[in-house]
Amino acid sequence: ISLSFFSRSNSVRLLMTLYLTVASALPAGDPCEVNMCSNGGTCVPGTGTPFICICPDGFSGDTCNETETGPCIPNPCQNDGVCEATGHSRRGDVFNEYVCKCQPGYEGVHCQTNVNDCAGQPCENGGVCRDLDGDFKCHCPSPFVGKHCQLRCISLLGMEGGGIAESQISASSVRYSLLGLQRWGPELARLHKKGLVNAWSAAAHDKNPWIQINMQRKMRLTGIVTQGASRMGSAEFIKAFKVASSLDGKTYTMYRTEGQRKDHVFVGNVDNDSTKTNLFDPPIIAQYIRIVPVVCRKACTLRMELVGCELNGKLTQMLLSVSSPHQKKKIKRTLLISDKLFIHEEFLLATTLIYCSSMNMSVLIIKLQVLLTRSIFPGNSDNNVHKKNIFEPAFYSRYVRILPWEWHERITLRMELLGCDE
Ligand SMILES: [Ca+2]
Numbered sequence: 001i002s003l004s005f006f007s008r009s010n011s012v013r014l015l016m017t018l019y020l021t022v023a024s025a026l027p028a029g030d031p032c033e034v035n036m037c038s039n040g041g042t043c044v045p046g047t048g049t050p051f052i053c054i055c056p057d058g059f060s061g062d063t064c065n066e067t068e069t070g071p072c073i074p075n076p077c078q079n080d081g082v083c084e085a086t087g088h089s090r091r092g093d094v095f096n097e098y099v100c101k102c103q104p105g106y107e108g109v110h111c112q113t114n115v116n117d118c119a120g121q122p123c124e125n126g127g128v129c130r131d132l133d134g135d136f137k138c139h140c141p142s143p144f145v146g147k148h149c150q151l152r153c154i155s156l157l158g159m160e161g162g163g164i165a166e167s168q169i170s171a172s173s174v175r176y177s178l179l180g181l182q183r184w185g186p187e188l189a190r191l192h193k194k195g196l197v198n199a200w201s202a203a204a205h206d207k208n209p210w211i212q213i214n215m216q217r218k219m220r221l222t223g224i225v226t227q228g229a230s231r232m233g234s235a236e237f238i239k240a241f242k243v244a245s246s247l248d249g250k251t252y253t254m255y256r257t258e259g260q261r262k263d264h265v266f267v268g269n270v271d272n273d274s275t276k277t278n279l280f281d282p283p284i285i286a287q288y289i290r291i292v293p294v295v296c297r298k299a300c301t302l303r304m305e306l307v308g309c310e311l312n313g314k315l316t317q318m319l320l321s322v323s324s325p326h327q328k329k330k331i332k333r334t335l336l337i338s339d340k341l342f343i344h345e346e347f348l349l350a351t352t353l354i355y356c357s358s359m360n361m362s363v364l365i366i367k368l369q370v371l372l373t374r375s376i377f378p379g380n381s382d383n384n385v386h387k388k389n390i391f392e393p394a395f396y397s398r399y400v401r402i403l404p405w406e407w408h409e410r411i412t413l414r415m416e417l418l419g420c421d422e
Pocket of ligand 1: 105116117131132134135
């Protein structure tokens with residue numbers, strides 16, 4: 001029994017000896033005796049390193065002192081792509097997956113590729129495409145305009161047709177001939193004008209002549225047609241001219257073609273009657289346009305037409321309906337628009353209207369009625385000259401109804417609506 005007791009106490013002593021031997025063999029102290037791990041990390045003695053920290057979720061680093069940011073910080077997505085982590089774990093030692101949600105116009109795993117928005121060749125009529133972020137820009141050759149250069153900005157603005165009133169035309173000087181009996185005023189500078197005195201001509205003493213048209217609002221001009229005239233059987237015309245334009249009638253800019261540092265000199269006429277067309281490329285956007293003769297033959301004499309369009313463009317798809325087409329009996333004062341009426345010579349109030357088209361019909365009709373009850377638009381005063389009315393403010397509409405208010409002879413109308421898609 002005693003042996004067995006001895007041997008038991010001996011084995012205890014042996015274990016204690018073993019423990020002391022092992023403990024004295026370790027470097028001083030337990031590396032985890034003081035927990036070096038921050039943020040609640042668990043310290044375990046390491047092999048090779050003194051200790052290892054096992055970090056709780058959301059922390060990383062050797063001592064759990066770094067806030068774990070996940071795979072989206074820093075953002076691996078380029079070009080403002082939005083990074084979204086797809087993994088559930090936020091552990092730093094786990095590879096977290098992410099996806100990049102790219103901004104329009106970019107693609108690739110990291111949105112690194114700028115999509116070529118010009119690949120589909122969106123520019124028509126010789127327009128040059130420039131790739132943008134999720135978009136493109138067409139540089140259109142005159143007279144084409146529009147997002148795709150699909151529109152032709154070639155309306156005759158009314159020097160010949162009369163859409164431009166006399167009051168809109170002014171000049172630096174006026175020549176009087178035949179002992180002052182003939183006045184070559186600027187209001188005569190209309191293309192193909194007939195008569196003995198049928199053009200504008202600058203006074204002989206005018207060293208800096210010009211003629212100016214006020215379009216009454218900002219327009220896009222894509223070209224000019226010029227023509228001389230003859231006086232007493234002698235041809236007079238402008239051989240070369242410059243063009244100036246202004247938005248406010250005070251500050252004028254001489255026209256230059258792109259990349260040129262000199263005023264552009266346009267080649268004008270060579271005789272008294274043939275017309276010469278010059279395009280503005282790029283177009284001029286202005287309210288006032290001034291033609292400045294540089295070289296004249298005998299006198300600076302001019303008949304002209306301006307080519308261009310409204311900035312908002314012309315509505316090309318116009319579907320017409322009328323309350324009643326032309327009948328012999330008296331017709332009610334309601335709506336009358338019809339392409340059939342285009343052949344009549346009579347005219348009517350309120351012709352050319354400007355609006356922007358869209359979809360909400362009921363709202364639009366109400367809006368239009370408000371407009372019409374609030375204001376009666378001035379219409380025509382003869383059978384040919386255009387009358388333009390502007391909706392201020394413009395409105396969105398699918399249907400537009402013109403209500404004749406007063407008319408001469410029969411209700412007859414030719415019209416154009418101006419506006420744009422937005
Ligand atoms: Ca692009």
